[in-house]
Amino acid sequence: MKPSVHHQTLGTLFFDEVQAASFAEHTLRFRNQHAATSVGLDTLSDDRWIEHMGRFEPFEGSLQKPLALRYHGHQFGHYNPAIGDGRGFLFAQFYDHKDRILDLGTKGSGVTPWSRGGDGRLTLQGAVREVLAAERLEALGVPTSRALSVIETGEALMRGDEPSPARSAVLVRLSHSHIRIGTFQRLAFFREKQAMERLVEHCLTHYLPETNAQGGAPALLQACAARLAELTAAWMVAGFVHGVLNTDNLNITGESFDYGPWRFVPTLDPALVAAYFDHGGRYAFARQADAVFWALQHLAGCLLQVGPEPELRQALLTFSPAYESAFRRRMLVRMGLIPRSDEFDDLVVELALSILQREQVDYDAFFSDLRARDRGWAHCESELSAEARQELDKQCKKYDRVELQAPQRPFQDLHDHHYRPIWTAIADDDDWGPFEQCVASQRALGQHVAPLHRVAAQGAAPNLTESLP
Incomplete structure (x- = not known):
């Protein structure tokens, strides 16, 4: 275990120190031992795990207080300067065995200055859905944040989009960065040029090792375009609908995250949406590449404060050919x-x-x-x-x-009709067996198609999550 405090070095303009919620109960429901190994947390006892992942006791040498991150964002096309981490925070950073930074971030850990009147909580069903989606995406070779821990917290939550009262939980994610396009948008909004320059240098140095650290804003934009092109192509080939591709839900390292209303297409349906409130189909399955490019255009606009327009424009134009190349390569490889x-x-x-x-x-x-x-x-x-x-x-x-071994048994898909009985078993009988079986099936699928991922990675943008152990 090699802790880090890199995000804290950016300064208080980027975050607020906050206090984690105190929960009535702590029942460990999911522990991702495989992901924990990557940052040396696999040897924690369950009791110590709960202390860190449910009560948020600081890790020695890492962040000593949780940080609610500040950012802005376009939400369904409308700029919102009043957002930030409203029910989560960054509470630890570690280096993995390849000296890459990995963040431990939360969802459902309590109110922050950015909660906007919300209760800062997460429903248990929301946590279960994220675990299953993350496991499926990883199995299909899609760069993604990892669900590291789910702890049920014993509260009754009132929600308009779930039967209420709903059970509560706190989720911990593992990802390479929580720096979003919206992070740059906030700095641009307040015209914080020096802070923008500092953030660009920070990202190039710590998160985008394939770039020239002296390349400035154009190098950052081109690296982000390459990674997000690879990510979007991976979604499309996997048949994944993110649902909420706001600029605050796209990070610089090109990892899927914050995909609460996700869906997988049962048949090819360009118009399929995941979020029930996406009435206009802005983030429909076939419009995801357009949405990501739109977000990159806004990142480029932010970087105009610290970089030359011709070079930024050229970097932006690399997205479409990179996406087309990645989609073609990944599509063929999924066909074997x-x-x-x-x-x-x-x-x-x-x-x-x-x-x-x-x-x-x-x-x-x-x-x-x-x-x-x-x-x-x-x-x-x-x-x-x-x-x-x-x-x-x-x-x-x-x-x-690509040579593959014959599978021992069918793998479980994750369409709506597959998910519903998994949640029903938990909600009605507290039966976690179907959930555990689904997780095991996704991991077996990942092992089965691992040779495909190795071929798909040839020529791909270096999205770091693809090489997580």
Whole structure:
């Protein structure tokens, strides 16, 4: 365990020191031992785990007080200068075995100066949903924050979007950075040029090792564009709908986080939304790349205070080709194919997308069957036309394949109808068996398709979470 206090060195302009809530109960519901190993916390007893993850006793050598981070953000296109960490905080930082910084941040840990009248709490169902989504994303090779801990806290919460009273919990996440596009927006709003320069240097030095630390704002923007292009392509290939792609929910290291209303597409549906309040479809499945590029444009606008416009404009324009390249590469690899050339690869990807759209075949089963063509169309034969199967077979035979072992058992998908019985078992009977089985199934899937991730990583932006142990 190698602690750090890097975020604190930015200065009090970036955060408020806060007090964690005092909870009536502390029942450990989820402990991610695999993720804990990456920062040397795997040897903690359950009692010590609860002291740190539920009562927020400081770790020696790390932050001695929780920090509620300050930021602004565009929320569904509307600028909001009154936000920040409203029910969470950063409470520890560690180096991993490769000397990369990892943050421990919370959700549901109490009120802060940015709570805006909220109670600072998280429902247990919200915590359960985040664990399952994080496990699924990791299994599919999508850069993501990790759910490290869930502790049920024994409070009754009133919510408008859940049956109430709802059970409460505090969630701890593990991610490489909590510095968001919204962090830069706040500094730009107040025209804090010196603080902006300090933040740019901090990010280049500590979080974006592939960049030239002397490259300034254009280097930062280009690195963020590359990482967010890789992330967005990974979402699309995984069939993931984030739901709330506000600028305060996009960080500089290109990790998925704050995806509370997430969904996975059951069939290819460009218009699918995750958030019930996204009435206009701003963050619909097929509009996610546009939303991320829109956010990057606002980051570029902030950086104009400290960087030259021509170089920033050029850096911004790298997003679209990086996204297209990452999408093509990841799509082919999920099909089990080793990329050949852009011209050939584009044809196969377009064919696969047209079939998914036209025939509305099960999205996950489609890829599973393509990867196991030697065993026939085990799941999709009745859904796909003979013409589609023949055309796919013809094109896929032109490619070398990624070798995978035959799975021992089917892996559990995470569509709405898969999730509902998991939560019902917890809500009605306090039965955590289906939840634990789903987590185990996602991890087994991740092990099964690990060779795909190694191929997909070739030529990818270095999103650090992909190499978490």
